[in-house]
Amino acid sequence: MDVTADNNAQSKKIDDIDITRIMKMIPHRYPILMIDRVIDVTLGEGATGVKNVTINEPFFQGHFPSRPVMPGVLIIEAMAQTSAVLVVATLGPEAEGKLVYFMTVDEARFRRPVTPGDTIHIHVTKQRQRANVWKFKGEAKVNGVLVAEAIYSAMILDEK
Structure with a gap:
C-alpha cells in the first residue's frame, strides 16, 4: 500500500489495496466479498474498487442458468464494500474489521447487465460524513460504460 501526499489538495492518496489487505480492513469473506x-x-474523498466477474461466482447457478447475470444488489454491495475500505483507510488501523451497516440506498439505477468475463470498476465518492455516518455516490462501469449507480449511506460501528 503506497501512500503519497498530493501537494495541491493536501490529500493523501493510496495507489493500490490488494485482496489480502482488503480482508484485514473489512470483515467480508467468500462468498459475499465482492471486490478484488x-x-x-484519496483518503476521505473517493476510491475505485475492482471486481473481476467469473462464471465461478455461486450466484450464477441460479441467476440465471441459461443467461448468467450478476444481481444488481450485489453490484450495490460491491459499491458499499469499496466505500467501507475507503472509510477504514481514512480512519486508520483502529477502524480495521469494524462492521459497516447500510442505512439507506437511494436512486439506484441499473443500466445494463453484468456478465461473466466483465471487470467492474466501482467509483465511489464521499458526499458527506457526520460522526460515524457516511454518505456516498457510487457508479459501476464496465469498459467505461455505466452499468449501475446509487446514492447510499452507511454507519460504522464502534464494536468489531
Whole structure:
C-alpha cells in the first residue's frame, strides 16, 4: 500500500489495496466479498474498487442458468464494500474489521447487465460524513460504460 501526499489538495492518496489487505480492513469473506482490489484511493474523498466477474461466482447457478447475470444488489454491495475500505483507510488501523451497516440506498439505477468475463470498476465518492455516518455516490462501469449507480449511506460501528 503506497501512500503519497498530493501537494495541491493536501490529500493523501493510496495507489493500490490488494485482496489480502482488503480482508484485514473489512470483515467480508467468500462468498459475499465482492471486490478484488481497490485503486486510486484519496483518503476521505473517493476510491475505485475492482471486481473481476467469473462464471465461478455461486450466484450464477441460479441467476440465471441459461443467461448468467450478476444481481444488481450485489453490484450495490460491491459499491458499499469499496466505500467501507475507503472509510477504514481514512480512519486508520483502529477502524480495521469494524462492521459497516447500510442505512439507506437511494436512486439506484441499473443500466445494463453484468456478465461473466466483465471487470467492474466501482467509483465511489464521499458526499458527506457526520460522526460515524457516511454518505456516498457510487457508479459501476464496465469498459467505461455505466452499468449501475446509487446514492447510499452507511454507519460504522464502534464494536468489531
